[in-house]
Amino acid sequence: MNERPVAMITGAAGGIGGETAVCFAERGYDCVLLALPTDELEPITNRIQKRGGEFLSCLGDLSDLEYAQSTVDQCISTWGRIDVLVNNAAWREITTLRNIELASWEKTLRVCLTAPAFLAKWCAVHMEPAGRGVIINVSSIQSQMAAGISPAYVAAKGALDSLTYELATLYGPSGIRALSVNPGAIDTAMGKDIATDDQQTTGAKIRQVSEDMIPLRRWAQPCEIAQTIAMLASEDASYLTGTSITVDGGWKQQCSPYSIKHLQFPHEFPAE
Secondary structure, eight states, X not given: OOSSOEEEEESTTSHHHHHHHHHHHHTTOEEEEEEOTTSOOHHHHHHHHHTXXXXXXXXXXXXXXXXXXXXXXXXXXXXXXXXXXXXXXXXXXXXXXXXXXXXXXXXXXXXXIIHXXXXXXXXXXXXHHHTOEEEEEEOOGGGXXXXXXXXXXXXXXXXXXXXXXXXXXXXXXXXXXXXXXXXXXXXXXXXXXXXXXSOHHHHHHHHHHHHTTOTTOSOBOHHHHHHHHHHHHSGGGTTOOSEXXXXXXXXXXXXXOHXXXXXXXXXXXXXX
């Protein structure tokens, strides 16, 4: 069995996933990296190696559950252990319920909910005999804040939070913790892919409006979410399980844009 702990990360070529893998490597983990065959993992694997970690690349589509299960088998055959599972991968279409096709709905739920559920099931088979393990589901504040333009994604993230509580209840007596991390606006490719046309001005306007709602007045960088995930997987969070951790710069808990606050109290709330 590998002496170093092992973290499995889905969506490992993306902003949050890649930074999460690097964070775990910095903390002494080896990493199993799940990504689409079209994704470029080399920048991430180079950073992992520079931090003294080893990696196992598993390329495939998480809508294929046979592929998903094979990654757990590959991890066990290579290192003999799985200590942390980070269900980070996601897929969505920006559309409304009026227009969404069944295939889009089903793919979103399969990638964002079904694959995380069964990866947790398959990883827990190996975590339980060890009496330890951490499952972290990357959800979203959209699990509780809908925008009306991504119905399957919102439904999947709400269910992913509930799945987290179920996992914590089932596997807690075996020493396995389960948590969900709920990011807000993140400066990633998916975070920027919010306009339905090719006009950069539309995306820029959406970002401006969202930043007007965030007390910290900016989108997060992927490393800020990754650091939260790594901390939650550590012994520093040893009594945290069955809950959701919101990392959104304060967005969800405040009700009005800062441009409006500025109109009301110009000397207390700056315009920018």
